[in-house]
Amino acid sequence: MICLAKYALVATALFSLYLSSNLLAADRIPTSILKSDRTPNPEEKNLIQSYGNQWSSLLVSEDDRQVAEAKRKLIEPFRSDPSTFFLNEYRNTLRIALRQAFEGQRDIIRINIMIISAGLKDSSDVSLYLMALKDPHPAVRYWAAKTLNSSAAAEAADPQQKELLTALSEAVKLENIELVTQQLMLALAQLTIQDAAPQILLSLNERIPVHLANPSMPLITETKALRRLSHQLIRKLVGEQSVPASHIQLITRVSSRYLRLVATQLSEQIVPEQVIDDYTKMAETADDSLVTFVDRQNISRDSWPASIATELKPLIAQKDWLALKLRSEEWTNLLVNTLGIDASKLDLKISSD
Incomplete structure (x- = not known):
């Protein structure tokens, strides 16, 4: 027994010495490589690959302390504002290793892998995100969506965006954790392919009953998503790109519903003070969207009611919520009577598609 114990101690010590000596070989990436303004040479590539592979292998350790240290070391290069040349090589190394x-793997390992991927912002291979969006652990889904929201989704090529559109749309429908849903919505709104617009708008529409029932919930996510899509469509229209008429009508409907939601709840004085600012930002975003896209549907401003033609900001500054509600109702009437939109599609208490 004593001999076996001594042997175990010696073996452990030798392994620790071996591990330490190998870690020293790739314990850090020199600044000259991190900041390089050229493609890494073969020796530099080997060092980057050695560093990435070494710490990736420790990331799946049974020891949570080693997992935490591996995550820290793999994230470390991102904090040095590395060059694109370094990042491209580092992505190539980690892409396969992380997948x-x-x-x-255990929950803690999968979560850490997604946190690392947030630094990579890899848009060339979305397979890891597709797996993570279906993960049983909400933290994994959260970090996958957060990474896609940061820029990875917007920078992905069209075929990858189509895959992400399907996955994100399904994830939004199935998600029951509000924080995860918010990140999924923002990630969805990053997609730039034409097929994404109606899905983003339908997802936004489906959020209205949630806020109708919970006036204390912030509207930050929905405001950002609507603003992103509105700006994206405006850029296409200004650049004389094709935007389907159905997309313009859908964003008009959704914007009208959000303005009416905000105006109704503010006028009923059921919105807590801490989220009033969120509500007014949505009012401005939705109203701007209505002005822009109703204009695009060849409706002469001469036919607009006076309450719509005036500036919105003074109403918000004065907290004149009844005037805001009147404005939202005038928009509804204009859309129904002039554009011929079905009134039931604008009703807050009726599910709208």
Whole structure:
């Protein structure tokens, strides 16, 4: 027994010495490589690959302390504002390593892998995100969506965006954790392919009953998503790109419903003070969207009611919520009577598609 114990101690010590000596070989990436303004040479590539592979292998350790240290070391290069040349090589190294490490691992490992991927912002291969969006752990889904929201989704090529559109749309429908849903919505709104617009708007529409029942919930996510899509469509129209008429009509409807939601709840004085600012920002975003896209549907401003033609900001500054509600109702009437939109599609208490 004593001999076996001594042997175990010696073996452990030798392994620790071996591990330490190998860690020293790739314990850090020199600044000259991190900041390089050229493609890494073969020696530099080897060092980057050694660093990435070494710490990725420790990321799947059974020891949570080693997992935490591996995550820290893999994230470390991102904090040095590295060059694109370094990032491209580092992405190539970690892309495969992280995807392989993700499958079948403990929750803590999968979560850490997604946190690392947030630094990579890799838009060339979305397979890891597609797996993570279906993960049983909400933190994994949250970090996958957060990464896609940061820029990875917008920078992905059209075929990858189509895959993400399907995955994100399904994830939004199935998600029951509000914080995760918010990140999924923002990630969805990053997509730039034409097919994404109606899905983003339908997802926004489906959020209205949630806010109708919970006036204390912030509207930050919905405001950002609507603003992103509105700006994206405006850029296409200004650039004389094709935007389907159905998309313009849908964003008009959704904007009208959000303005009416905000105006109704503010006028009923059921919105807590701490989220009033969120509500007014949505009012401005939705109203701007209505002005822009109703204009695009060849409706002469001469036919607009006076309450719509005036500036919105003074109403908000004065907290004149009844005037805001009147404005929202005038928009509804204009859309129904002039554009011929079905009134039931604008009713807050009726599910609208």
